[in-house]
Amino acid sequence: MGREGKEDGGEGAKLRNDVSPSVEAPVKKAISVTVNGVPYRHEVEPRLLLVYYLREVLGLTGTHIGCDTTSCGACTVIMNGLAVKSCTVLAVQAEGATILTVEGLAKDRTLHPIQEGFWEEHGLQCGFCTPGMMLTALQILERNPEPSEEEIRHGLDGNLCRCTGYQHIVNSIRYASRKIKEEGGTAIPETAGRERR
Numbered sequence: 001m002g003r004e005g006k007e008d009g010g011e012g013a014k015l016r017n018d019v020s021p022s023v024e025a026p027v028k029k030a031i032s033v034t035v036n037g038v039p040y041r042h043e044v045e046p047r048l049l050l051v052y053y054l055r056e057v058l059g060l061t062g063t064h065i066g067c068d069t070t071s072c073g074a075c076t077v078i079m080n081g082l083a084v085k086s087c088t089v090l091a092v093q094a095e096g097a098t099i100l101t102v103e104g105l106a107k108d109r110t111l112h113p114i115q116e117g118f119w120e121e122h123g124l125q126c127g128f129c130t131p132g133m134m135l136t137a138l139q140i141l142e143r144n145p146e147p148s149e150e151e152i153r154h155g156l157d158g159n160l161c162r163c164t165g166y167q168h169i170v171n172s173i174r175y176a177s178r179k180i181k182e183e184g185g186t187a188i189p190e191t192a193g194r195e196r197r
């Protein structure tokens, strides 16, 4: 059986070629980001959400996906010094950004004060909300190093916890506030970028 004029340049072949669907590889864009002090460069699809970039491309699965709709805060990371819900940021929007995830909190096997606070004050049960809670807490403490309980609760408005009833989370953040003051440090490490006001 012949090859139906594919190579003979006949009219039939031309028509078939014109109507066949073209399957093109998705367009990708190059991004460069620094995550937890490590520089990365990847080609990503423009539709890729930052949370999937962190989890599936970089393997940083400490950033959780609870809702995908900006409701729960489980995906919160610090980007250029600001807490953002990484399910609402495209990876391409993070071009050039400095990002801190929960994996970048401890240094040299020493817990960050916010991690120590959650440990000491039993700020978690299942732990699903915890990475997002801790990173949101850093922004609360960065903007107001000694927040009241009410101010902490207000700052946690966008983060949901199904287990703890929140009181232990508030206590954990107050613990971190005291600890950071004692140590004379800042809530958000320099390496996480500074908030651009």
Ligand code: FES
Residues within 6 Å of the ligand: 064, 065, 066, 067, 068, 069, 070, 071, 072, 073, 074, 075, 076, 085, 086, 087, 088
């Ligand atoms: S997964 Fe991003 S806010 Fe819930």
Ligand code: FES
Residues within 6 Å of the ligand: 123, 124, 125, 126, 127, 128, 129, 130, 160, 161, 162, 163, 164
């Ligand atoms: S500790 Fe389980 S959702 Fe917060």
